[in-house]
Amino acid sequence: MPWESLLETAERDERLVARARLGAQRARPAAVPDELHPVLRDALARAGIEQLYAHQAETLASAYETDTIVTTGTASGKSLAFNLPVLDTLAHDPSARALYLYPTKALAQDQARALHALKLPYLRPAIYDGDTPKEERAAIRRRSNLILTNPDMLHVGALPNHQGWGDVLANLAWVVVDEAHTYRGVFGSHVANVLRRLRRLALAYGTEPRFLLASATIANPAELAERLTGREVALVDREGAPRHERQIALINPPLIDERTGARASPLGEAADLLADLVEREVRTICFLRSRRGIELIQQFTRLKLEDRGRADLAERVAPYRAGYTPAQRREIERRLVDGELLAVVATDALELGIDVGELDAAVVVTFPGTVASLRQMWGRAGRRGTGLAVYVAGADALDQFFCRHPDSFLERPVEAAILDHESEEIHLAHLCAAAYELPLSPGDEEFLGPRWSAYADRLVKLGQLRERGGRYLPRGDGFPAARIPLRSASPDSVSVVDADAGEVIGTVEAARARSAAHPGAIYLHMGRGYEVAELDMELRRAVVTPFAGDYYTQPKKETDTYVERILDRREVGAATLSFGTVSVTEQVIAFQRKRVSDHEVLDLVTLDMEPESFSTQALWYELPEQALAGDFPLDVLQGSLHAAEHAQIAVLPLIAMCDRWDIGGLSTAFHGQTGKPTVFIYDGHPGGVGITRQGFRMFETLVADATALISECPCRSGCPSCVQSPKCGNLNEPLNKAGALELLARLAV
Secondary structure (H helix, E strand, O other), rough: OOOOHHHHHHHHHHOOOEEEEEOEEOOOOOEEOOOOHHHHHHHHOOOOEEEHHHHHHHHHHHHOOOOOEEEEOOOOOOHHHHHHHHHHHHOOOOEEEEEEOOOOOHHHHHHHHHHHHHOOOOOEEEEEEOOOHHHHHHHHHHHHHHHHHHHHHHHHHHHHHHHHHHHHHOOOEEEEEEHHOOEEEEEEHHHHHHHHHHHHHHOOOOOOOOEEEEEEEOHHHHHHHHHHHHOEEEEOOOOOOEEEEEOOOOEEOOEEOOOOOOOOHHHHHHHHHHHHHHHHOEEEEEEOOOHHHHHHHHHHHHHHHHHHHOOOHHOOOOEEOOOOOHHHHOOOHHHOOOOOOOEEEHHHHOOOOOOOOOOOOEEEEOOOOOOOHHHHHHOOOOOOOOOEEEOOOOOHHHHHHHHHHHHHHOOOOOOOOOOOOOOOHHHHHHHHOOOOHHHHHOOOOOHOOOHHHHHHHHHHOOEEEEEEOOOOEEEEOOOOOHHOOOOOOOEEEEEEEOOOOOOEEEEHHHHHHHHHHHOEEEEEOOEEEEEEEEOOOOEEEEEEEEEEEEEEEEEEEEEEEEEEEEEEEEEEEEEEEEEEEEEEEEEEEEEEEEOOOOOOOOEEEEOOOEEEEEEEEEEEEOOHHHHHHOOHHHHHHHHHHHHHHHHHHHHHOOOOOOOOOHHHEEEOOOOOOOOOOEEEEEEEOOOOOHHHHHHHHHHHHHHHHHHHOOOOOOOEEEOOOOOOOOOOOOOOOOOOOHHHHHHHHHOOO
C-alpha cells in the first residue's frame, strides 16, 4: 500500500498508538423481485443493477408492511433500499406523491442527480428548498411526484401554507427521512415535532403516508425512528453489501513538554500526513469539526507541498465547510468527484452520504464527538480497494483517554441518539405552529401527545393561543413557524462582509457571532484570514479586513447560573445531586491572541459585549462544609471544583450522544442560591434535550470515568489531556488536579 511507509515511520517515532485491520466482507445478494413494475426493473437493468443486496430486498418487503428504518454502513446502498418501494408505488399509481427529507441541501442535490440518472419516464423529481426560484415553486407542487426538500422548508414553507400543498398532501404515499441519525439533540427534537405536524395535516387531507428512514449505524435506530415519527417502526440492520478491507491507524502527536503534558499540534500532524498522502497521489478526505482548524490544515498542507517543490499538488488541496456559498460548495464537490482535487479538508458537512467519488483514505483529526460519526467518516475510505482510516488525536482529555485505551476505543459500541420532542421550550412553540395550521382539538393526542391540552391551556395564559369551544386557535400576527429555528443555532445569521471587496464572503450563526466574530477576532474563510473590524448585531453584519498575521483568537467569557426549578434530587457520596432547569447568562468580556505555531498567549484584549441568557436543563451537586473537612483552602477549592467540572464534561459524551461543545459548566466555591460550593453542568442549548438528564441518571459512572481520566494522566498538575478544556470561558484558570481527584473521591463514598 502507498501509505505503508508512513505508518512504519509513525511507529518508529512512537506516534502510532495502535493499528488494526477491518477485514473485507462478502456480499449477500438477493434477486430483484418479479413484483416490481416492469419499467422500474428495466431501468435497474440499464443501470447495471442485476441483483440487490439482502438488506435492500428486506427493506423493500418490510416497507410494504409497516414503517421501516434501514441502518447499514457507509456506501452500502441505503438509497436504493428506500428508493425501490417509493419508485414502485409511483410506477403503479400515477396520482401518488412522495416526500424526501434531507438534513442538507447538498444531499438533496446528490439524490436528485441519482434519480434523474435512472431515466424513469413516469418519475418527475424536483428539489424544493430555499434556493428554488419562487416562480418555479407552484409548478413543482402541481406536477412533481417526488419532492426532495429539508425539514426547514417543510416546517416553514410547506406546513403553514398547506392549502398550496393540498394535492401533495391528499396523495402523499411515502415520506423518506434520510440520514436519520443526524436528527438528535435540539435539531432532532424539533424535527420530531415537524413530522408529527406533517402526519396531522396529511390525515386532515385523507392520507396516512408510510415512513421510510435510513441511518448510519447507531445503538438505538428503531427507538430513534419511533421518537422522530411517533409510530412503531420495523428495523432492517443486517448489511448485505460487500466491503473492502480497511486499515486503521491511531496516531498521537508527540509529547513536547512532560511537565505540562503539552503535545505537538494535531493540526500540524494532520498537515504532515496529508501532504505525504497527496505526494503519493492517495485520494484523501480529512475531517475536523472546527471551521478554523480545517482552514489551518489546508494552509499548512499547501505550504509543506510548496516547500517540497510540489506547488502543482498544493493547488489540488481544498477546504470545505458550512458558510461557503452554494456555488462554492458545488464547485468543490465537482472537482473532488472528477479527480481534479487530490485532497479535501472538511467539516462534518461531508460526513454524510454525498457522493464524492472513490477515495482511498479518510483522516479524522481529533475525536468528532461520537464513535458513530467517526465510523461514518472512516467509511469514506476504500471505495475502490483497501482503504486507510486514520485518527489523529488531539490534546483534548477524551482524545488522550482513548489513546490510553486504544483497544477498548476500537471495539467501543456506537452510541444511542438522544432527543426529546416534548422538551418544553420546543414543544410549546410547535403547538402554536400546529394551531396555526389547523385548530387544536380533541383527537390530537395521537400526534401532539397526551398532555397537549394542558400545554395549550398554558399557551392561552401566555397569550399565544385562544380557546373557542374546546378548540385552540393562534393569537397574534404572522405565522409561528417563522419564529422557530430548527437548528441548535440562532434563527438568523450574521453576514461576514469583506470591507475591501464590499461583498459577503460567508455567514456566522447569530448565536455564535459574539464569540466567533467579535471585534478583533480572526475569521478564516477559503484559506484566507480576516480580522473583524466591526460587529453590528442589529444589522446582522460583521465587517472584516484581510489579515496576514500568525496568531488566532480565543474568547474569554463570564457565566452565571440561576436555579429555576428542581425536578429530581438524591444524595451521592457526601454531596446532594440535583437535576432541573436553570437560567444561564454568558458574556464575552475579552479575548486572547495566541500564536499559531505553538499556541503561546501573546496578549489579552478586553471587550464590552452584551450578555446573552437562556434557560436549559442542568445537573448540579452541592458539597457541604463538613464534607470538605477544612482540607480545601479557598484557592484550592475553586481550582478543584473547576478541574472536576472539566473532567466530568469531558467524559459525559461517553454516556450520552453528544460532545463537550454541547455542554456547558460553572463551578463556584459559593453559589448565591445553594449557599455552598457547587458544580453545575448544563445542556448548552436553550430548553435542553436530555443530555444532563442522562448524566444525572448515570452520575456514579460519570464520577468514575472522570476519576479514571484524571488519575491515569501522567502530568503533574493538570494538562489538556485531563483537566484543561479547549472551550473554557475562564481560559483554564484556576485548576487543581490533585484537589479534583480528592473531591471526586468524596463523591464516590
